[in-house]
Amino acid sequence: MLGNLQKYREIIISVALFLIFDLSVLVVSSLTTGQLKDDAVAVNLASRQRELSQRIVKTLLQIQIAQSAGQSIEEPQTELAMTFKIFDETIEGLRDGKYVTGGDYQTVMLIPVETDSAKVYLERAFLIWNPFKEKLFRVIAAKRAVPQEDLQDAVEYASKNNLLLLELMNVITSEAEKKLADKSNTLRMIQISGIIAALINFFVLLFHFIRKLRSQDAEIARYSENLEKMVEIRTRELRRAQEQLRATNASLEKAKGELEVLNSQLEQKVEERTAELRNAQTQLIQSEKMAALGQMVAGLAHEVNTPLAFVKTNLEGMREFHKDLFKLVEESEKLCDALQRDDLDRIDEHFARLAEIQRHLKESNRIQDISDMLRESLTGMDRIQELVINLKNFSRLDEAEYKYADIHAGIDSTLLIANNIIKNKAKVIKEYAPKVFAECYPAQLNQVFLNLITNAAQAIEHSNGEIRIKTEVVDGYAVIRVSDNGKGIPKEHLNKIFEPFFTTKPVGQGTGLGLSICYQIIEKHHGSIKVESQVGVGTTFTIKIPTKQTRRDDKVGENVLSPASELQPA
Amino acid sequence: MGALSNILLVDDEPLLLSSLSRVLRLHYTVFTAENGMQALDIVQRHNIKVIVSDQRMPGMLGHELLGKVKEISPNTVRLLLTGYSDLDAVLNSVNAGQIFRYINKPCSVEKLREMIELGVQIHDRIVAMQSEAKLAKTQPNALPDPPATLLFVGYAPSEVQRLTSKLVGQFIIEQAKDIDEAFAALNRASVSVLISELNFGEHDGIDFLNAVKKEFPHTVTIILTDMIDATMAIRSINEAQVFRYITKPAGEEAFAFVIEEAVKRHRAYQTTPHQNIKYTAEAISPDQNFHTSAEKLRAKLLAARIALSKPR
Numbered sequence: 001m002l003g004n005l006q007k008y009r010e011i012i013i014s015v016a017l018f019l020i021f022d023l024s025v026l027v028v029s030s031l032t033t034g035q036l037k038d039d040a041v042a043v044n045l046a047s048r049q050r051e052l053s054q055r056i057v058k059t060l061l062q063i064q065i066a067q068s069a070g071q072s073i074e075e076p077q078t079e080l081a082m083t084f085k086i087f088d089e090t091i092e093g094l095r096d097g098k099y100v101t102g103g104d105y106q107t108v109m110l111i112p113v114e115t116d117s118a119k120v121y122l123e124r125a126f127l128i129w130n131p132f133k134e135k136l137f138r139v140i141a142a143k144r145a146v147p148q149e150d151l152q153d154a155v156e157y158a159s160k161n162n163l164l165l166l167e168l169m170n171v172i173t174s175e176a177e178k179k180l181a182d183k184s185n186t187l188r189m190i191q192i193s194g195i196i197a198a199l200i201n202f203f204v205l206l207f208h209f210i211r212k213l214r215s216q217d218a219e220i221a222r223y224s225e226n227l228e229k230m231v232e233i234r235t236r237e238l239r240r241a242q243e244q245l246r247a248t249n250a251s252l253e254k255a256k257g258e259l260e261v262l263n264s265q266l267e268q269k270v271e272e273r274t275a276e277l278r279n280a281q282t283q284l285i286q287s288e289k290m291a292a293l294g295q296m297v298a299g300l301a302h303e304v305n306t307p308l309a310f311v312k313t314n315l316e317g318m319r320e321f322h323k324d325l326f327k328l329v330e331e332s333e334k335l336c337d338a339l340q341r342d343d344l345d346r347i348d349e350h351f352a353r354l355a356e357i358q359r360h361l362k363e364s365n366r367i368q369d370i371s372d373m374l375r376e377s378l379t380g381m382d383r384i385q386e387l388v389i390n391l392k393n394f395s396r397l398d399e400a401e402y403k404y405a406d407i408h409a410g411i412d413s414t415l416l417i418a419n420n421i422i423k424n425k426a427k428v429i430k431e432y433a434p435k436v437f438a439e440c441y442p443a444q445l446n447q448v449f450l451n452l453i454t455n456a457a458q459a460i461e462h463s464n465g466e467i468r469i470k471t472e473v474v475d476g477y478a479v480i481r482v483s484d485n486g487k488g489i490p491k492e493h494l495n496k497i498f499e500p501f502f503t504t505k506p507v508g509q510g511t512g513l514g515l516s517i518c519y520q521i522i523e524k525h526h527g528s529i530k531v532e533s534q535v536g537v538g539t540t541f542t543i544k545i546p547t548k549q550t551r552r553d554d555k556v557g558e559n560v561l562s563p564a565s566e567l568q569p570a
Numbered sequence: 571m572g573a574l575s576n577i578l579l580v581d582d583e584p585l586l587l588s589s590l591s592r593v594l595r596l597h598y599t600v601f602t603a604e605n606g607m608q609a610l611d612i613v614q615r616h617n618i619k620v621i622v623s624d625q626r627m628p629g630m631l632g633h634e635l636l637g638k639v640k641e642i643s644p645n646t647v648r649l650l651l652t653g654y655s656d657l658d659a660v661l662n663s664v665n666a667g668q669i670f671r672y673i674n675k676p677c678s679v680e681k682l683r684e685m686i687e688l689g690v691q692i693h694d695r696i697v698a699m700q701s702e703a704k705l706a707k708t709q710p711n712a713l714p715d716p717p718a719t720l721l722f723v724g725y726a727p728s729e730v731q732r733l734t735s736k737l738v739g740q741f742i743i744e745q746a747k748d749i750d751e752a753f754a755a756l757n758r759a760s761v762s763v764l765i766s767e768l769n770f771g772e773h774d775g776i777d778f779l780n781a782v783k784k785e786f787p788h789t790v791t792i793i794l795t796d797m798i799d800a801t802m803a804i805r806s807i808n809e810a811q812v813f814r815y816i817t818k819p820a821g822e823e824a825f826a827f828v829i830e831e832a833v834k835r836h837r838a839y840q841t842t843p844h845q846n847i848k849y850t851a852e853a854i855s856p857d858q859n860f861h862t863s864a865e866k867l868r869a870k871l872l873a874a875r876i877a878l879s880k881p882r
Contacts, residue, residue, distance in 0.1 A: 376589060
């Protein structure tokens with residue numbers, strides 16, 4: 001705002017100056033014009049005095065003529081009175097300044113004479129006028145006829161002084177005229193100087209603006225010059241850029257070619273890598289399978305080992321004991337032989353030996369031992385047989401892959417397989433619903449159960465371990481819960497545990513695929529597997545699978561574990 | 571023949587206990603227990619010469635039981651039956667149970683009997699030496715112990731430096747980069763504790779330790795290796811009676827603690843040799859586990875000794 005004002009300051013000042021000049025000229029000239037009018041009145045009236053004085057003389061003469069001719073003097077007398085009156089007031093007005101009867105019998109203001117010379121002349125005029133006035137007054141005041149001597153006196157005075165008075169009036173008039181001329185000259189000077197000042201101001205302004213415009217023009221010229229330069233530079237730059245672009249384009253074109261080559265190579269590499277990865281995946285899955293198998297085999301080996309150990313011990317013991325029995329049989333045979341031959345000495349001898357052997361057998365409780373050994377060995381063999389049957393049940397090798405199966409049977413056979421892992425760690429608490437069947441791949445489900453149960457056992461690090469297995473059927477789903485009171489899974493691991501290769505076990509002890517494979521197996525059953533865990537309290541895995549599969553088309557057999565299947569859980 | 575020796579069998583399988591006790595009953599008074607608590611109860615009430623325990627049992631594991639038995643009855647010779655190798659259990663027991671032998675299940679009756687018999691003899695011998703020692707216990711060793719010598723075999727000098735950072739000044743530290751150097755060092759000075767790697771290329775680490783143990787029964791041996799192998803661990807006990815089997819990486823402080831324990835053990839062996847079970851076993855019967863390769867190593871050791879003694 002202030003800046004704008006600043007910008008217009010020059011114009012404002014110029015305009016103000018212009019207005020001041022013009023206004024002052026106007027004021028001065030109007031003032032002067034007023035004075036000029038007054039002066040003109042003065043000149044006019046002063047000039048009229050000459051005529052009036054002439055008329056006074058004329059009327060005097062007329063009165064003289066009329067009187068001498070006996071005619072009425074009334075008319076010239078009136079004229080004289082009138083003229084006298086006007087002359088008198090005018091001359092007084094010239095001296096003192098007052099309202100007088102003007103040219104058209106209108107009252108005007110008469111200003112007193114100003115110049116000293118005029119005043120002197122006026123004084124002289126009064127010297128003439130005042131005696132004249134008295135004489136004239138007598139003429140005017142006379143009724144019907146003017147006394148002759150008065151008339152004569154007046155005429156004589158008039159003829160004697162009229163010229164002088166006239167001359168004086170002339171001088172005064174010319175004085176007034178001179179003054180008027182002076183004044184109008186002054187006025188003209190003022191007007192001219194005002195116009196000149198205005199013109200100067202105008203020219204100053206004009207010059208100023210022209211200069212300004214010129215400097216702006218110069219600036220614009222400079223700008224446009226700069227602009228041209230810049231345009232030139234920019235053009236050059238653009239041209240260069242264009243060239244570069246063209247070059248870049250070319251190299252891009254080249255790069256594109258290379259890229260295409262690389263791309264094809266990459267595709268090839270990706271294919272190779274994919275193949276490698278698939279291979280690695282296959283191997284990993286294989287190793288997970290082997291790990292599971294190893295676990296199972298190890299478990300079974302231990303389970304078989306125990307009955308095997310005591311069966312073997314029993315058999316080894318029986319081999320020793322068998323010697324005693326053999327001796328018994330031998331002596332019996334010898335005794336029989338002696339009895340047959342009636343060899344009394346031999347009979348006694350063999351009988352004594354037989355009795356000794358029998359005593360030994362009895363003392364050492366061999367007979368009882370042997371029957372115990374046989375019985376216990378058979379028990380052991382039964383246990384081994386049971387394990388083998390269970391192994392068959394677990395793997396379901398002799399059954400249809402896909403069937404309507406008893407979930408409990410699967411869990412039970414899994415528990416037997418996992419027995420050696422659980423045995424030392426936890427008590428298993430089964431909370432089974434009366435009957436839980438589902439359409440499934442029993443062997444694969446068993447694999448899931450084994451994984452969960454093994455994990456549960458491994459999570460338990462105290463002596464009051466409990467693994468709770470609960471089953472129920474809810475809304476057409478078989479629900480299996482495997483809970484432990486182990487160490488629990490930290491929150492940050494919970495959402496990762498179904499990811500392939502996620503493991504918290506040390507390297508070499510688990511591929512990290514177990515739960516991811518479980519996830520897949522359950523997903524292929526159109527079911528769900530969820531985990532809840534609290535560190536230090538325990539973990540619960542909940543599996544839900546539909547008891548009846550609606551979509552049998554995408555049932556998956558072996559390829560659950562095939563490399564082609566997706567390992568990434570949702 | 572007098573009273574039969576008391577032995578204790580511990581297994582969670584009653585049928586195994588009954589079958590074993592039947593075949594052992596003729597020669598021993600057989601006690602049986604189905605779990606660790608029962609076993610400890612029996613050990614407390616009877617003078618058990620040999621205890622044979624299964625490793626895998628509910629409640630208390632075999633090596634834990636044997637560790638406790640060692641405290642209650644130090645003279646009871648402890649045997650551990652291991653079903654299928656459980657690495658953690660074996661390594662734990664090596665370092666905690668002070669076990670005389672590991673026996674793999676299933677084991678023939680004959681072999682078991684042999685082991686038990688050796689155990690009984692060792693027990694009797696230890697007891698006999700103890701009473702001898704008691705009688706001869708007149709010279710208290712008022713002399714301050716000279717600084718013990720530690721011999722590291724098969725490690726990089728930087729590693730030895732790191733391991734012994736907490737031990738500087740307390741011990742004389744010797745280093746040998748291979749078995750030959752180790753033999754030379756063993757013959758030069760009395761080594762209290764020998765810390766050895768297991769992997770020596772052509773030579774078997776356990777055989778090396780076995781040979782060392784045979785010649786220097788009182789040298790306490792420690793295995794420090796990154797080879798985690800249950801078979802090796804079992805052999806290290808059964809054949810070489812190593813004091814500790816430590817897997818790498820070993821913390822300096824923990825290592826320092828083990829070394830102090832080992833040195834104490836070495837001093838104990840020197841003052842009361844009967845505590846040295848290997849020494850006692852050797853005295854009773856020559857080592858049946860002594861392989862030909864160990865024999866060769868022993869020959870080497872002896873040759874080194876001769877070579878060293880010649881200039882004198």
